[in-house]
Amino acid sequence: MLVGAALVWIAAIGLGFTFLLNYSVEPGTPALAPDEWPRESRIPAPRGQYQLVMTLHPQCPCSRASVTELNNLLALLRNDNVKAYVLVVKPAEFPDEWTRTESVKNAERIPGINVVLDVDGVEAGRLGAATSGQVYLYSPKGQLLFAGGITPDRGHVGDSPGRERIVSLVKTGKADAKDSLVFGCALGAKICPPRPKQTGL
Amino acid sequence: MEDVSTLAADPGRVESLYREQVNARRVRADRMFAVLMVAQWLFAILLATLVSPYAWAGKTREFHPHLFAAVFMGAGLALFPVLLAVYKPGQAVTRHVMVASQMLWSALFIHLTGGRIETHFHVFGSLAFVAFYCDWTVLVTGTVVVAADHLVRGLLYPESVYGITNPEWWRFLEHAGWVTFEDVVLVWICITGLNEMRGLALRQAEVESLKESEEAKSAALEMVLKELQPSLAAGAQA
Numbered sequence: 157m158l159v160g161a162a163l164v165w166i167a168a169i170g171l172g173f174t175f176l177l178n179y180s181v182e183p184g185t186p187a188l189a190p191d192e193w194p195r196e197s198r199i200p201a202p203r204g205q206y207q208l209v210m211t212l213h214p215q216c217p218c219s220r221a222s223v224t225e226l227n228n229l230l231a232l233l234r235n236d237n238v239k240a241y242v243l244v245v246k247p248a249e250f251p252d253e254w255t256r257t258e259s260v261k262n263a264e265r266i267p268g269i270n271v272v273l274d275v276d277g278v279e280a281g282r283l284g285a286a287t288s289g290q291v292y293l294y295s296p297k298g299q300l301l302f303a304g305g306i307t308p309d310r311g312h313v314g315d316s317p318g319r320e321r322i323v324s325l326v327k328t329g330k331a332d333a334k335d336s337l338v339f340g341c342a343l344g345a346k347i348c349p350p351r352p353k354q355t356g357l
Numbered sequence: 358m359e360d361v362s363t364l365a366a367d368p369g370r371v372e373s374l375y376r377e378q379v380n381a382r383r384v385r386a387d388r389m390f391a392v393l394m395v396a397q398w399l400f401a402i403l404l405a406t407l408v409s410p411y412a413w414a415g416k417t418r419e420f421h422p423h424l425f426a427a428v429f430m431g432a433g434l435a436l437f438p439v440l441l442a443v444y445k446p447g448q449a450v451t452r453h454v455m456v457a458s459q460m461l462w463s464a465l466f467i468h469l470t471g472g473r474i475e476t477h478f479h480v481f482g483s484l485a486f487v488a489f490y491c492d493w494t495v496l497v498t499g500t501v502v503v504a505a506d507h508l509v510r511g512l513l514y515p516e517s518v519y520g521i522t523n524p525e526w527w528r529f530l531e532h533a534g535w536v537t538f539e540d541v542v543l544v545w546i547c548i549t550g551l552n553e554m555r556g557l558a559l560r561q562a563e564v565e566s567l568k569e570s571e572e573a574k575s576a577a578l579e580m581v582l583k584e585l586q587p588s589l590a591a592g593a594q595a
Contacts, residue, residue, distance in 0.1 A: 158450065165437040165454075169461060172430040176468050177514050179422050217409030217421060221471050247416045288413075309514070311409065312472035344415015 180309045183337035184287030193298035194282040199241055199272065202298045206326055208233075208240040210306075211280040212259065213288035216341035218311040219259035222289035225306045227266050229319050236326045237296075241270045245277040245288075245343050277343055288340035293322050301325050304336030311339070366562035374558035379491065379551065384447040386489045390455045391442035393486070394435035397462050401427040404469050423469050430465060434458050449492075456495045459483045460502040481539055488543040491550040496540050504533035 193201045199209070210226055212219050223242075230240055242263045246255050255273065264271050274280055283292060293302040302325055306318040318336035325331045405427035411418040438458045441451040463479040470476045480503060487499055507529035515528075 158445075161437065162450075162454065165433065168433050169430070172426065172433060173461075173464065176422070176426050176430070176465075177510065180468070181514050213413055213415075215411065215418070216413050217411075217423075217471075220408075250416070308472075314472055341412055342414040344417075 180312065182310065182339075183305070184289070184340050184342065186335065186338060187286060187290045187292070187303045188284030189292055189300055189303035190282075190284060191300045193294050193300075197279060197282050199243075199279060202239070202294050202296050204237075204296045206233075206236070206238040206296060206301075207292075207294040207298075208238050208322070209243060209283065209292045209294075210241070210263075211243045211245060211274075211277075211283070211285040211288060211290045211343060212263065213341045213343055214244050214246065214255040214257045214260050216259075216288045218307070218340040219257075219288055220262070221307045221311050221313045222305070222340060223259050223262045223266075224313050225316065225319060226263070226269075226291070229306055229322060230266055230269070232319075232323050233326055238326060239270070240266070240268065241272055243272050243274040243277075243279050243283075243285075245274045245280050247344070248276050280343055285343055287338045288343055290338050290340070290343075291318065291322070293325060300334075302331070302334050302336075305338030305340070306336075307339050309339055366559055366566050370565065371555075371558050371562045374561050375555050378554045378558060380447045382554070383452060383490055383492070387442040387446045387451055387455065389489065390459065390486070391439045394439050394455075394458065394462075397466075398427075398431040398435040401431040401462075401465060401469060404466070408469065408471070426465065427469060434461055434465065449494075452490050452492060452495050453498045456487050456490075456499045457502045459487065460499050460506070463503070464506050480536065484536065484539050484543060488546050491547045491554070493544040493547045496543055496547070500533060500536050500540055503536050504529055507532050 193207070195201070201207075208230075210222065212222065226240070226242070230238065242260075244255050244260055244263075246252070252273070260271065263269060272279070277285070280290075283290075287305075289305050289307060291302070291304060291306050292300065295301050302318075302322055304318045304321070306316050306322070308314040308316040316336065317333070318338075321331035321333055321336060402424075405421065405423045409421040409423045412421045435458070438451070438455045441448075441454055445451045460480065460483060463477070463483060466479050467473070467476045484496065484499055487495055511526075511529050
């Protein structure tokens with residue numbers, strides 16, 4: 157009886173943790189990032205500076221970790237000529253108070269950051285963002301260098317391939333990959349199809 | 358005259374008193390942990406409610422899986438050990454399950470707080486509580502659960518436990534090593550605690566033995582006095 161109960165207990169706990177782990181490492185939809193900075197964007201195109209943009213769902217619990225990691229990332233790039241934006245996506249029918257969350261307040265506290273309210277995710281859509289925590293790095297000439305997430309998994313802080321690659325791209329101009337998995341809630345932004353790549357023909 | 362210091366306590370009585378004390382302590386520890394299990398369950402629900410109540414998809418929201426984990430996994434983690442504490446207090450199986458569960462609570466809290474490094478302190482705090490059992494074997498159970506959790510997650514999902522994607526395979530040994538570092542002191546505390554309890558049992562048995570000896574002496578003296586009383590009365594009359 158006791159052994160049976162113990163086995164059931166162990167199996168239930170094991171299943172529970174497996175479910176939690178699977179949830180934690182399930183990535184969101186990757187961005188369809190345009191290769192060049194979208195000209196129609198309200199955000200000024202990069203001019204002689206690297207441009208780092210993060211899309212954020214203000215109510216998503218994972219945003220807290222994304223903002224923490226953004227803060228860490230920008231601290232590493234403090235002297236590297238990087239201009240950073242956070243796009244806070246808000247449906248038009250929701251009041252502004254809906255965006256006054258701890259994540260957004262933490263983002264506003266990051267030195268030198270530009271927090272932009274993105275009503276209905278228009279800007280996020282131009283960048284092809286589907287998931288909160290999506291980060292883009294554009295070169296000083298407006299070319300896409302990186303698109304991906306900077307948290308190790310869903311809602312978790314810590315070292316991540318995304319952070320490592322962005323730092324490497326800015327510091328050395330190269331990285332082992334130009335993307336990474338992104339973890340967060342769906343933004344619900346209407347994604348504009350990315351422009352086709354110029355083939356030169 | 359008999360020297361008190363040389364009074365020999367009954368070894369059977371010493372062992373019985375010692376077991377009584379150890380069992381009472383472990384039953385108390387079981388009760389403490391049972392209360393802690395329920396408290397942690399409530400705290401986990403509160404934590405999930407405050408930290409991650411909803412998962413969002415654009416405008417729509419639904420209850421976050423962490424909330425379900427806190428309610429149902431928390432119930433699972435708490436229920437079995439609490440039942441054991443109620444129906445099998447003081448038994449070895451109860452404290453081993455209790456300790457395993459306590460270590461798994463650490464893993465759940467680490468999850469619910471998004472891998473915050475501060476939450477890892479729960480592991481070390483819990484081990485200190487575990488020492489209250491005065492049973493070094495449960496520290497081994499706790500350490501094995503922590504090491505196994507780190508090993509399995511480190512192999513399958515390294516980011517979830519170490520915060521990096523490509524840790525060395527032996528990284529779990531580093532974590533287990535720090536736990537063992539604390540264990541060394543706690544094992545010593547457990548053994549010292551048991552020795553002290555044995556010493557107390559020995560002294561109590563000696564006191565009981567002395568009391569019995571004194572009562573026997575008093576009874577013998579009383580009997581002698583009773584026997585002498587007629588002679589003394591006759592002598593007084595003469």
